[in-house]
Amino acid sequence: MKLDLADKTAVVTGASRGIGLATVRALREEGVRVVGAARTLTPELRASGALAVSVDLSTADGVAALMDRALTELGGIDLLVNNVGAGDAVEPVGFLDTDDATWSAVFDLNLLSAVRATRAALPSLIERRGSVVNVSSINSRLPGAGPVAYSAAKAALAALGKSLAEEFGPQGVRVNTVSPGVVRTAVWEDPDGFGGKVAAHAGAEHDAFLRQLPEAFGITTGRITEPREVAALIVFLLSDVAGNITGADHVIDGGTVKTL
Template identity: 40%
Template sequence: MDTNLKGKTVLITGAAKGIGRETAIAFGREGSRLALLDIDATGLGETVEAVKAAGGQATAFKADLSSATDIEDKVGAAIAHLGGGLDVLVNNVGSGAVRTFDQLTDSEWDKTFSLNFMSYVRTTRIVLPVMRKQGKGAIVNNASDLARQPEGVPIDYSASKAAVLALTKGLARSEGANNIRINAVAPGPVWTPFWTQPGGFAETMGKFHNMEPQKAVEHEMSLRQLPLGRLGKPEEVANVIVFLASDLASFVTSSVWGVDGGSIRAIA
């Protein structure tokens, strides 16, 4: 089946590693032209080379996506570099740590929402007028299974991702008349640097459970009772993102696609 993504322009936030990098590579295989944003310049450079090796074109833009000013400057520059139009936006950037409600300060809540939610708002605010002018577009937001089935920790992360789903649903309603499709993926546990990096989910989960990071992750997965019995791979999420952005999903909008190994048990 033809995705019709060859030559299409794509902007991806948080593209230096993990799901963002694999999504960029997947679009590269389709022959897309990419603008990639992240605060990690070294990781971005590695992603650019991987995209080129996959057959696509990519340019890196170092950006602090928790900064409104940086988003305005760098997203604008990225769109200009792509020729002033944009076919696909993938809002992917995010971070999280395992902390209880009592441990979270106002500053930490603000920091989580600034990156995990407001970066999506700010980037989309810039992109929508471009897509409206050209009369079409697709936006895919990276949420989480914890947005639909929260755990006690990390509650700030879960809340920020629930806000992403509300944003997705609301904008899909308002932008349908402009032929702009807006969907979300909701990954379950996916083994990426998001988990493995210093201060990431694995390390902070280890402190929470008083275990070594790897054992803490295994313990957490046993509690969640994933039917597939394993963590996901970033490329498994990337494949769904590419599908949702493509013409293969031309009648799909306002949807939340779980890529979670069966972690969500609810029917709706």
């Protein structure tokens, strides 16, 4: 399948590892010029062929600096992937243990970063009849499965995608959402990350915890999703091959979500 993305320009947030890095690599393979943004720039991102930009995407100033740099370097934006999410504030705790500061931090990174980046990119996206993909989570559909603030922020992000698609679709801009389930990223695999914290709360050894994740989440395929699989879906949705898909939320979770 030819996606015809060569010579397009793209901005990818949360690009240093996991889904973001896989998306950068997939776009580069298609000939796209990419600006990849993250708070910490990894050697893998630097080696990807993208222009790597270090910014704090949880702040308005950080997003503004990113988009100014991207517009200057690229001359305009055809594609935007709002992937940054989770963050240090996401802890495996319940509602009563989630204070206002945590709510604000989680929403700043998981929702408002996308609001701010999209607002800045929209004039160029409208001019170029571009495309946006927001990376949400199945937590938006299964809020009991994860931290309450994170689940609420991801549900809001999915709703934002619907609203943007409706408002700017007549001007040629498509907006879609991708909602992954458990993906093989540092979120789960880092012993000091969210997965490690969940394992510790459960009194489980981390490696054993990872092995039983497919069964614990009821994943029909029996395995967790790879970052490159999510990236392939994102890149397809960005392309004109998916030219009449907009306002949709695409779940990629190995069959975790069982509801209609």
